[in-house]
Amino acid sequence: MAAFEINKGVGRTVEFKGLKAQYLFLFAGGLLAVFILVVILYLCGVSQVACLVIGVVGASLVVWQTFTMNRKYGQYGLMKKGSVRMHPRYLVNRRTVCHLIRNLQPKKAKK
Numbered sequence: 001m002a003a004f005e006i007n008k009g010v011g012r013t014v015e016f017k018g019l020k021a022q023y024l025f026l027f028a029g030g031l032l033a034v035f036i037l038v039v040i041l042y043l044c045g046v047s048q049v050a051c052l053v054i055g056v057v058g059a060s061l062v063v064w065q066t067f068t069m070n071r072k073y074g075q076y077g078l079m080k081k082g083s084v085r086m087h088p089r090y091l092v093n094r095r096t097v098c099h100l101i102r103n104l105q106p107k108k109a110k111k
Helices: 022-043 048-086 097-104
Strands: none
Touching: 022 048
16 A cells, blocks of 8 residues: 655645745746846847856846845735835825814705
């Protein structure tokens, strides 16, 4: 009879070499963007040495920034940081107190 291991990672977040959650997508997307940039530059006639330098520097920058953000913000920190930008810093209410109280009173029905 075959022996199968039980998957003990059910319900846990995906992790690869310390990168968790959305940082995996940033990592993969960044490296893909650098690769496409290098291919486009090569097809446009830029020298091979320049393409290699741009590719290595770009990929190193993506790897470094992704791991730095992962360490700094944690698993859900980047989403929290993004959600803070969606909320207003303050609410402005320019109506007078009398106007607000008057609107709280029920309106009389017209006959």
